[in-house]
Amino acid sequence: MQMVRKLIHLHTLDKEELMFDTSFRITGKHANYWKDLCELAGNVPDRDQHNNFKIFNAYIDAYILCPMIGYQYNRKGVIDNTVSGEAGMMADVFKERRAQLKFVYQTLMLLDTDSEPDLEKRVYRAFTFAENTKEEKQFISDNMKIYNSYFLGGLEVLHEEFVDQCIDEDSYLKQMFDYVRHFDEEQDGDALKEGIEKFINK
DSSP states (O other): OHHHHHHHHHHHTOSOOOTTOSOEEEESHHHHHHHHHBOOOTTOTTGGGOOSOOSBSSHHHHHHHHHHHHHHTTOOOOOOTTSOOEEEEOGGGGGGGHHHHHHHHHHHHHHOTTTOOOHHHHHHHHSOOOOOSHHHHHHHHHHHHHHHHHHHHHHHHHIIIIISSOOSHHHHHHHHHHHHHHHHHHOOHHHHHHHHHHHHTO
């Protein structure tokens, strides 16, 4: 617990925090998945090619939720440019949702033992945001690669569930109901609570 308090204190002293402060863009297959899952603005050039049922109102909603879906399904993605596609968000889009983005980021940094098995190091990376030096910027960049790999994985999961399988409104509604129920059943709330309490009291 003392270690956690120290890290939180150090976080308040960070002088330059740039996370989720720049534009974000992906290409290839996952860009098309992103478009398939989200409502698109009228100025998107290939909007008519992605006229399937949507589960997100905007790109940013998917960017917040999909990393947790990817983690839940142990699914990481890698950019695949075997097909053409492009999608992204300007930096301004992140401003109003930065608190949510950072919460998801911190959750992944704490939980993902595949990339870092050591608990103290996971805590450190979850509460370290400064980007004042070249080393700090590289540290955050490496962590964001983890975040984005789970984002791509989450896109894959949801695309398989809702785009590949839903051909009309009835199948979409049924799939949504089944997916939410299945996802809820898989959550182990007691285990999560126990893990958090163990972490806090460490």
